[in-house]
Amino acid sequence: MTTETTHTSTDTLLGAAGITKAFGPHTAVDHVDLALGPGIVGVLGPNGAGKTTLLRILATVLAPDRGALSLLGLDPAHPKARTEVRRRLGYLPQSPRLYGGFTPLEMVDYVAILKEQTDAGRRRREAVAVLEAVGLGDAMHKRIRTLSGGMQQRVALASALVGAPDLLVLDEPATGLDPEQRIALRSVLAETSHRGCVVLSTHNTAEVAALCQQVLVMDRGRICWSGTPTELAAEADGRVWESDVEEPTALRSWLTGPGTRRHLGTLPEGAAPAVPTVDDGYLLVTRLTR
Amino acid sequence: MGEVHDGWDPEQGYAAWSDAQLVDAVGASDRGALHELFVRHEPWLATRLSRRCADPALVDTAVQDTFLAVWRKPQGWRGEGDVAAWLWGIAVRSLLHQLRPRANVLERLRHLRSHPATSAEEEVLARVEHSDVGLAFARLSPDLQAVVQATVLDGLTTREAAALLGIPSGTVKSRMSRARTELREALL
Amino acid sequence: MTQTWHADEETLRAWADGSAATVLAASLEAHLLRCDECRRRTATLAPPTSGSDSVRRWDALADRIDRPRSRPLLRLGLATPGLRTAWLASILLLLTLPVLASVLDVRLPVFMALAPVAPLAAVALTYGRDAEPAGELALATPTAGLRVVAARAALVAVSAVPVGTGVALLVGLPTAVAFGWLLPGAALASLVALAGTTRLEPAVVAATLGSVWAVAVSWPAASRRLPADVVTHLVASAPAQLTALVVALTAIALTIARRDSVAYRRTA
Numbered sequence: 001m002t003t004e005t006t007h008t009s010t011d012t013l014l015g016a017a018g019i020t021k022a023f024g025p026h027t028a029v030d031h032v033d034l035a036l037g038p039g040i041v042g043v044l045g046p047n048g049a050g051k052t053t054l055l056r057i058l059a060t061v062l063a064p065d066r067g068a069l070s071l072l073g074l075d076p077a078h079p080k081a082r083t084e085v086r087r088r089l090g091y092l093p094q095s096p097r098l099y100g101g102f103t104p105l106e107m108v109d110y111v112a113i114l115k116e117q118t119d120a121g122r123r124r125r126e127a128v129a130v131l132e133a134v135g136l137g138d139a140m141h142k143r144i145r146t147l148s149g150g151m152q153q154r155v156a157l158a159s160a161l162v163g164a165p166d167l168l169v170l171d172e173p174a175t176g177l178d179p180e181q182r183i184a185l186r187s188v189l190a191e192t193s194h195r196g197c198v199v200l201s202t203h204n205t206a207e208v209a210a211l212c213q214q215v216l217v218m219d220r221g222r223i224c225w226s227g228t229p230t231e232l233a234a235e236a237d238g239r240v241w242e243s244d245v246e247e248p249t250a251l252r253s254w255l256t257g258p259g260t261r262r263h264l265g266t267l268p269e270g271a272a273p274a275v276p277t278v279d280d281g282y283l284l285v286t287r288l289t290r
Numbered sequence: 291m292g293e294v295h296d297g298w299d300p301e302q303g304y305a306a307w308s309d310a311q312l313v314d315a316v317g318a319s320d321r322g323a324l325h326e327l328f329v330r331h332e333p334w335l336a337t338r339l340s341r342r343c344a345d346p347a348l349v350d351t352a353v354q355d356t357f358l359a360v361w362r363k364p365q366g367w368r369g370e371g372d373v374a375a376w377l378w379g380i381a382v383r384s385l386l387h388q389l390r391p392r393a394n395v396l397e398r399l400r401h402l403r404s405h406p407a408t409s410a411e412e413e414v415l416a417r418v419e420h421s422d423v424g425l426a427f428a429r430l431s432p433d434l435q436a437v438v439q440a441t442v443l444d445g446l447t448t449r450e451a452a453a454l455l456g457i458p459s460g461t462v463k464s465r466m467s468r469a470r471t472e473l474r475e476a477l478l
Numbered sequence: 479m480t481q482t483w484h485a486d487e488e489t490l491r492a493w494a495d496g497s498a499a500t501v502l503a504a505s506l507e508a509h510l511l512r513c514d515e516c517r518r519r520t521a522t523l524a525p526p527t528s529g530s531d532s533v534r535r536w537d538a539l540a541d542r543i544d545r546p547r548s549r550p551l552l553r554l555g556l557a558t559p560g561l562r563t564a565w566l567a568s569i570l571l572l573l574t575l576p577v578l579a580s581v582l583d584v585r586l587p588v589f590m591a592l593a594p595v596a597p598l599a600a601v602a603l604t605y606g607r608d609a610e611p612a613g614e615l616a617l618a619t620p621t622a623g624l625r626v627v628a629a630r631a632a633l634v635a636v637s638a639v640p641v642g643t644g645v646a647l648l649v650g651l652p653t654a655v656a657f658g659w660l661l662p663g664a665a666l667a668s669l670v671a672l673a674g675t676t677r678l679e680p681a682v683v684a685a686t687l688g689s690v691w692a693v694a695v696s697w698p699a700a701s702r703r704l705p706a707d708v709v710t711h712l713v714a715s716a717p718a719q720l721t722a723l724v725v726a727l728t729a730i731a732l733t734i735a736r737r738d739s740v741a742y743r744r745t746a
Contacts, residue, residue, distance in 0.1 A: 103319075141543070330518070332535060
């Protein structure tokens with residue numbers, strides 16, 4: 001179990017050392033260290049774990065109380081560097097509240113203007129391309145307020161993606177997506193992940209398994225585990241079994257069907273270990289660090 | 291029945307929609323619906339326009355004007371008749387407008403006395419659109435037209451025409467006489 | 479309605495390459511208006527170059543359609559109803575106030591009490607949650623922070639100035655009064671802007687400052703200690719104007735110094 005993420009690439013696109021942020025007595029982010037290269041990283045944790053606060057800090061929207069940040073080799077504590085980072089950054093907040101009177105094309109074009117893309121023709125072509133990539137090619141001229149919640153979320157995603165950012169910070173981008181749409185999201189993020197860093201947050205282990213190459217488990221403000229989704233599942237190897245009775249020795253048990261129970265913990269005598277899932281590993285890891 | 295997923299949304303299946311449904315969707319700013327209308331109608335519109343006007347730039351402009359009009363004012367189609375007919379109306383008017391732009395007031399006053407000289411293109415246009423025979427022929431129903439084409443234009447005998455069209459010889463003869471009557475009436 | 483008769487390939491091909499006779503072409507064209515299947519077939523039978531022509535025409539069409547409507551105020555995000563209302567409301571206020579002040583002949587210095595409140599309200603509204611069309615997303619862009627908020631506030635406030643002054647002069651208020659509301663207005667507005675860099679809610683600060691100002695200016699006349707026009711001329715006098723100028727400049731300087739606190743403040 002490590003607290004520092006290792007990566008195969010030699011360049012660290014996103015580095016953090018001792019990042020801490022507290023709101024009054026409540027510490028939302030507690031001494032987080034990161035070293036991320038190209039790829040898709042998922043921050044997995046329950047609600048209230050501090051994921052949104054951490055992502056806000058990484059997106060330069062919120063300043064940490066303590067700690068050092070290095071985004072794309074720049075220190076966002078300095079205003080000029082921060083502006084430069086923001087030119088190459090894309091951020092999708094948790095509940096994006098977009099102005100309903102715009103059309104998706106107008107909104108993405110507007111955000112592109114905010115990102116200082118001055119060439120109007122190129123800006124428009126990129127906006128059309130990114131909207132087609134998120135499946136809004138047919139709806140790009142309809143007012144945002146007439147679109148479904150999922151489509152509105154995709155407008156915000158397109159706004160984050162416009163301009164081909166090198167750093168993408170996405171707060172719960174897969175909420176409400178069905179499995180096919182998750183695959184579509186993965187392929188949309190794939191291009192950025194080849195040369196840039198994508199950080200997304202979720203509380204759903206299925207999303208993590210489908211989308212991420214690396215996982216950081218976050219609980220109560222701290223990163224308590226890091227590795228690949230497969231490694232996370234492997235944490236529960238030999239420590240999960242099923243039976244139809246209650247097991248008082250188990251760390252955690254839950255019903256998986258009428259009469260069947262799944263248990264985490266030390267395998268009792270004679271019990272056959274079940275195939276561990278990412279979910280099992282996640283529950284075990286968060287349990288063990290409590 | 292399972293829907294075909296294109297990734298983000300189930301496939302819209304614009305191909306199954308009628309022209310009327312597509313125009314309706316364009317009214318709701320559906321870009322995919324406009325694209326489907328374009329795919330269906332641009333080929334024949336461009337060809338038909340090219341037969342009247344040799345200049346490809348004018349044809350391009352007329353095609354674009356047509357679909358821009360569809361996008362900006364889809365309610366221009368009142369819901370009666372074929373969408374294709376409405377499109378052709380816009381297209382040919384755009385072409386005419388380019389060939390003979392609306393003269394300003396002074397020019398129009400100047401032309402009141404004399405008839406303006408018409409160009410060769412305009413003459414062709416006039417001939418085809420307003421030719422008596424062409425119009426009358428067009429007004430015939432397709433089965434009558436088929437018979438006329440087979441016997442008069444292609445020079446087939448009644449029996450050959452009957453075999454080609456898959457109808458009895460008697461029907462060929464009766465349709466021909468009906469066509470003749472209608473054409474005569476139209477040309478009088 | 480499906481057609482019972484369809485054109486044969488020969489006819490279609492002849493028509494497509496322009497070699498068909500006039501009358502036959504006319505017949506076919508009339509048929510094409512009604513028959514979708516034959517229309518589809520013209521697409522496949524057309525000469526090979528026409529496919530790229532179609533693509534070219536679609537690209538040109540998409541280019542025209544995909545042009546966002548030109549909104550000159552878009553850059554500053556003045557497209558949202560919230561901001562437009564702020565702008566219109568302050569302009570309206572400044573249009574009617576001078577007229578009211580001269581027509582109503584009240585004991586209270588209405589114009590001097592309320593005119594400075596207009597830019598104040600407008601600036602406060604630019605900090606509102608709905609002032610930014612892209613919401614929290616915009617906070618991660620290079621233009622986030624003081625620059626865009628200040629630009630919006632300045633645009634709204636500055637456009638209101640000629641309106642207020644112009645109408646006041648038109649209506650016959652003394653020149654000193656017509657111009658005398660500007661510096662107090664600027665001072666109040668810049669104090670609200672400064673509040674935007676702190677944990678204080680700009681709307682609350684604006685409401686407080688506005689009420690305090692209006693009451694302070696109206697009180698002497700309301701309690702009959704001083705006549706209305708004396709108060710008005712007091713505000714328009716040099717010492718008062720100078721004080722307002724100093725307050726405005728100090729507040730603006732402080733706001734610029736603390737400009738990096740603007741964006742972060744919005745999410746706490």
